[in-house]
Amino acid sequence: MRFKPIIDTSTLKTDEELRRFADNYFDELFENKRCISAGICIFKGRINEKLQERTRASYEFIVSTVNTDEYKQSEEYDIELKYFETASKIYCAEKNENAKTIFDTIEYLDDFFNIWSKMVFYFRRIQLGMSKAVTQEIMKYIRSMKLSVYVPIYILQDCKIGNKEKIAATLAEMYWEQGCFKEALFIVCIAIERSRPQYVFMLEEKRDRILESL
Amino acid sequence: MGNNKHKFSFIICTNNDAYYEECRLYIDRLRIPDGFCVEVIPVRGAKSMCSGYNEGMKKADGKFKIYLHQDVFILNPEFLSNLLYIFKSDHKIGMIGMIGSEKLPASAVPWHGERVGSLYEADKENVFFEGYDIRDEKIIEVEAIDGLMMATKEDIPWREDIFDGWDYYDLSQSKEFIKRGLKVVVPNQQRPWCAHDDGIMNLWNYNFYRKKFMEEYMK
Numbered sequence: 143m144r145f146k147p148i149i150d151t152s153t154l155k156t157d158e159e160l161r162r163f164a165d166n167y168f169d170e171l172f173e174n175k176r177c178i179s180a181g182i183c184i185f186k187g188r189i190n191e192k193l194q195e196r197t198r199a200s201y202e203f204i205v206s207t208v209n210t211d212e213y214k215q216s217e218e219y220d221i222e223l224k225y226f227e228t229a230s231k232i233y234c235a236e237k238n239e240n241a242k243t244i245f246d247t248i249e250y251l252d253d254f255f256n257i258w259s260k261m262v263f264y265f266r267r268i269q270l271g272m273s274k275a276v277t278q279e280i281m282k283y284i285r286s287m288k289l290s291v292y293v294p295i296y297i298l299q300d301c302k303i304g305n306k307e308k309i310a311a312t313l314a315e316m317y318w319e320q321g322c323f324k325e326a327l328f329i330v331c332i333a334i335e336r337s338r339p340q341y342v343f344m345l346e347e348k349r350d351r352i353l354e355s356l
Numbered sequence: 357m358g359n360n361k362h363k364f365s366f367i368i369c370t371n372n373d374a375y376y377e378e379c380r381l382y383i384d385r386l387r388i389p390d391g392f393c394v395e396v397i398p399v400r401g402a403k404s405m406c407s408g409y410n411e412g413m414k415k416a417d418g419k420f421k422i423y424l425h426q427d428v429f430i431l432n433p434e435f436l437s438n439l440l441y442i443f444k445s446d447h448k449i450g451m452i453g454m455i456g457s458e459k460l461p462a463s464a465v466p467w468h469g470e471r472v473g474s475l476y477e478a479d480k481e482n483v484f485f486e487g488y489d490i491r492d493e494k495i496i497e498v499e500a501i502d503g504l505m506m507a508t509k510e511d512i513p514w515r516e517d518i519f520d521g522w523d524y525y526d527l528s529q530s531k532e533f534i535k536r537g538l539k540v541v542v543p544n545q546q547r548p549w550c551a552h553d554d555g556i557m558n559l560w561n562y563n564f565y566r567k568k569f570m571e572e573y574m575k
Contacts, residue, residue, distance in 0.1 A: 143545065
């Protein structure tokens with residue numbers, strides 16, 4: 143595989159032009175470094191503070207903060223901020239259900255980074271077809287962390303992983319085996335909506351099997 | 357240092373147990389070629405990548421060393437025998453990577469030029485290795501490889517005297533191998549051999565080390 147240059151080489155024809163481009167790029171980055179770093183610190187500090195207040199109002203404040211243009215600019219430079227955007231989506235899906243939300247589960251923004259990382263690890267194990275003993279650990283993790291079904295659904299949607307349809311189908315199967323039929327059905331129905339055409343039939347079959355068992 | 361010709365030593369600088377354990381899961385799944393064994397050496401609290409890798413190199417017993425980021429997961433179950441195949445194909449090959457630059461751009465920034473190799477992120481669906489045959493693979497000689505995974509069969513000290521941070525240790529080491537008449541190569545990878553959860557690259561100190569690299573190797 144060949145990876146093309148991530149710059150416009152049509153306008154940078156000589157070595158000297160390329161060196162100057164790099165110098166200018168990094169000089170500008172350095173000039174903005176303090177501002178960008180400060181922005182990241184402020185967002186993290188603010189979010190951590192609000193998480194620990196543990197009130198609906200503080201959680202809503204977090205959501206509105208994540209939706210600002212300034213946040214979107216800062217998250218391009220910090221992976222924890224970037225992943226936390228998914229936490230905000232999860233909270234919005236969960237908040238009207240009469241149960242704990244993801245914000246109730248975490249104390250700090252980087253707690254969600256850890257949840258995200260683990261979920262992606264488990265998804266990849268499923269994608270690679272690892273043994274049941276290894277892939278089933280996702281369910282133990284979800285139970286031990288008391289995560290709602292929205293957590294794997296939204297992280298699966300947002301993360302960069304292949305064969306999402308297979309992962310969703312397997313996840314639904316695991317929920318179904320644990321007697322969590324509503325969650326299993328929910329995962330499959332969401333997966334059908336997002337699925338590539340060649341996987342819809344497989345997912346619909348799974349959905350129909352779950353419905354039969356209800 | 358590595359005298360055991362039948363041993364692979366994985367050297368991993370780590371600061372996150374969850375990532376390290378997941379990385380180990382994939383190493384432990386690898387098929388080990390007959391007559392060979394594997395050791396894994398985590399390096400904790402390293403002050404820089406070069407110093408960490410030098411520390412690991414001293415502790416490691418294997419001739420074949422694989423310097424790996426903690427967030428790299430080896431997907432190819434035949435990874436170890438494939439490395440051996442590549443090293444045996446040409447005695448001048450000293451180091452193997454997963455992504456590299458056939459020619460480094462004048463700016464010394466690898467992504468300013470074309471790169472070769474593969475990664476899971478670029479080919480996420482293509483991860484099943486049934487029927488995969490290393491003999492069908494093109495091996496490409498490069499000027500530098502990316503530090504996510506660097507497999508060596510020679511011990512050459514990492515330049516912690518110059519690269520005392522977390523950037524350009526990989527390009528520097530590539531140059532050190534080439535200076536000594538050894539080749540640095542990348543397999544084309546019909547299927548990506550590794551996944552790398554690298555997130556967003558921290559470029560705050562990148563330019564500082566870029567200039568050091570250019571001063572040392574491009575003048």
